[in-house]
Amino acid sequence: xxxxxxxxxxxxxxxxxxxxxxxxxxxxxxxxxxxxxxxxxxxxxxxxxxxxxxxxxxxxxxxxxxxxx
Amino acid sequence: xxxxxxxxxxxxxxxxxxxxxxxxxxxxxxxxxxxxxxxxxxxxxxxxxxxxxxxxxxxxxxxxxxxxxxxxxxxxxxxxxxxxxxxxxxxxxxxxxxxxxxxxxxxxxxxxxxxxxxxxxxxxxxxxxxxxxxxxxxxxxxxxxxxxxxxxxxxxxxxxxxxxxxxxxxxxxxxxxxxxxxxxxxxxxxxxxxxxxxxxxxxxxxxxxxxxxxxxxxxxxxxxxxxxxxxxxxxxxxxxxxxxxxxxxxxxxxxxxxxxxxxxxxxxxxxxxxxxxxxxxxxxxxxxxxxxxxxxxxxxxxxxxxxxxxxxxxxxxxxxxxxxxxxxxxxxxxxxxxxxxxxxxxxxxxxxxxxxxxxxxxxxxxxxxxxxxxxxxxxxxxxxxxxxxxxxxxxxxxxxxxxxxxxxxxxxxxxxxxxxxxxxxxxxxxxxxxxxxxxxxxxxxxxxxxxxxxxxxxxxxxx
Numbered sequence: 447x448x449x450x451x452x453x454x455x456x457x458x459x460x461x462x463x464x465x466x467x468x469x470x471x472x473x474x475x476x477x478x479x480x481x482x483x484x485x486x487x488x489x490x491x492x493x494x495x496x497x498x499x500x501x502x503x504x505x506x507x508x509x510x511x512x513x514x515x
Numbered sequence: 516x517x518x519x520x521x522x523x524x525x526x527x528x529x530x531x532x533x534x535x536x537x538x539x540x541x542x543x544x545x546x547x548x549x550x551x552x553x554x555x556x557x558x559x560x561x562x563x564x565x566x567x568x569x570x571x572x573x574x575x576x577x578x579x580x581x582x583x584x585x586x587x588x589x590x591x592x593x594x595x596x597x598x599x600x601x602x603x604x605x606x607x608x609x610x611x612x613x614x615x616x617x618x619x620x621x622x623x624x625x626x627x628x629x630x631x632x633x634x635x636x637x638x639x640x641x642x643x644x645x646x647x648x649x650x651x652x653x654x655x656x657x658x659x660x661x662x663x664x665x666x667x668x669x670x671x672x673x674x675x676x677x678x679x680x681x682x683x684x685x686x687x688x689x690x691x692x693x694x695x696x697x698x699x700x701x702x703x704x705x706x707x708x709x710x711x712x713x714x715x716x717x718x719x720x721x722x723x724x725x726x727x728x729x730x731x732x733x734x735x736x737x738x739x740x741x742x743x744x745x746x747x748x749x750x751x752x753x754x755x756x757x758x759x760x761x762x763x764x765x766x767x768x769x770x771x772x773x774x775x776x777x778x779x780x781x782x783x784x785x786x787x788x789x790x791x792x793x794x795x796x797x798x799x800x801x802x803x804x805x806x807x808x809x810x811x812x813x814x815x816x817x818x819x820x821x822x823x824x825x826x827x828x829x830x831x832x833x834x835x836x837x838x839x840x841x842x843x844x845x846x847x848x849x850x851x852x853x854x855x856x857x858x859x860x861x862x863x864x865x866x867x868x869x870x871x872x873x874x875x876x877x878x879x880x881x882x883x884x885x886x887x888x889x890x891x892x893x894x895x896x897x898x899x900x901x902x903x904x905x906x907x908x909x910x911x912x913x914x915x916x917x918x919x920x921x922x923x924x925x926x927x928x929x930x931x932x933x934x935x936x937x938x939x940x941x942x943x944x945x946x947x948x949x950x951x952x953x954x955x956x957x958x959x960x961x962x963x964x965x966x967x968x969x970x971x972x973x974x975x976x977x978x
């Protein structure tokens with residue numbers, strides 16, 4: 447998604463690619479919400495993560511439950 | 516004092532000593548429910564018949580000297596996201612209209628084994644995806660919002676229609692309504708309380724925790740809830756603990772961090788004044804105040820949304836396609852918009868969380884806890900959608916309410932909200948104490964010692 451406003455038609459196309467058909471009466475509201483969400487999360491692109499791994503964890507084996515916080 | 520007015524600790528002591536029967540307590544609370552529910556609508560379902568039956572059994576057991584556990588005969592409300600076998604988990608949604616839980620959630624099973632009795636399921640903002648709980652009215656002013664998403668639980672405890680309750684907290688959903696209704700709410704350390712059998716909003720950020728009248732009551736419930744359950748992949752291993760705060764009457768040596776940034780920005784003047792007075796109160800009790808700089812504040816909301824939005828959408832993938840018209844308009848739009856977030860944004864949020872957790876751990880080396888407002892404003896009127904701050908900025912009510920509570924969800928640190936007074940309109944104000952991971956005992960001790968310096972907290976004057 448570019449930083450320019452998301453049009454209702456673009457929202458419908460993006461949703462369709464995600465497997466969610468978006469009826470015409472939903473497109474304007476969803477485009478506005480998606481644009482707002484994008485404007486909030488886009489600031490994370492400023493961060494230089496280097497080798498930082500994601501916080502999500504996966505442990506092989508069922509006996510390891512000592513997750514650190 | 517009538518039984519419904521008792522705190523959990525007082526009621527449990529009275530039952531243990533044989534001065535109060537579980538039947539008297541449950542009947543008293545259910546009568547209170549009957550009288551106040553038309554004004555509050557805190558409950559989605561009241562399980563009166565089942566509760567009376569359980570109370571009679573509990574009374575017989577108590578008379579025979581058999582106490583199930585520390586919560587023997589205590590009536591509770593469980594947020595309507597928490598499974599109880601045979602009862603609907605409606606999640607505040609028409610999507611769940613015909614639901615019946617097949618089994619107890621981990622927390623319901625632990626509470627049942629400790630003797631607690633279900634009074635009913637409390638209202639939630641639909642699937643916990645909101646900060647208002649529009650079905651429910653604030654216990655102090657029924658024309659104002661309850662806060663959310665655990666609005667029903669907070670209102671029930673504030674009004675005496677539950678002796679305690681459980682909520683869930685993904686961005687502040689225990690602490691926000693606790694603050695807005697003048698009760699105590701704890702979001703424990705991520706993974707301390709197992710979530711098996713609790714409807715998820717966002718796996719990375721969801722927590723289950725208690726809402727109570729006092730901090731001492733929190734310790735009783737937390738001791739029952741905490742502990743490993745392999746059915747929750749985030750569940751932490753660790754020995755059972757006694758969280759009761761003990762007899763200490765001062766806070767000598769405790770280092771209390773006071774944020775110089777973020778937590779006092781765009782905060783209502785009366786809320787700030789009440790919280791700063793409470794912090795001065797901690798100092799008067801012997802605590803040492805240390806100024807702290809909250810790290811990475813520019814990225815808090817982005818990290819929170821980057822995790823929550825796509826996870827919530829993923830959880831609802833099937834029903835959003837099969838029956839989208841059953842969702843409320845606000846929740847449906849958020850779930851649909853979540854389909855448009857690229858995986859790269861989600862991964863950046865996960866990586867940002869790693870950085871933020873690291874920075875918070877560094878900050879928390881210098882202090883034992885951090886004290887700050889829970890929410891930047893008291894309960895708004897039910898039809899208010901935005902807050903206009905003195906600097907001219909306009910903020911959606913839900914974004915304002917979640918702003919100060921979300922950092923504890925992103926970092927996983929425990930946060931305890933305690934009432935610290937009222938504004939001139941009589942609306943409650945909350946202060947949160949944030950601690951190190953698994954530092955619940957420190958928060959409960961500080962909150963309890965502070966609470967003892969205050970007049971006994973009364974139930975909300977509903978009508």
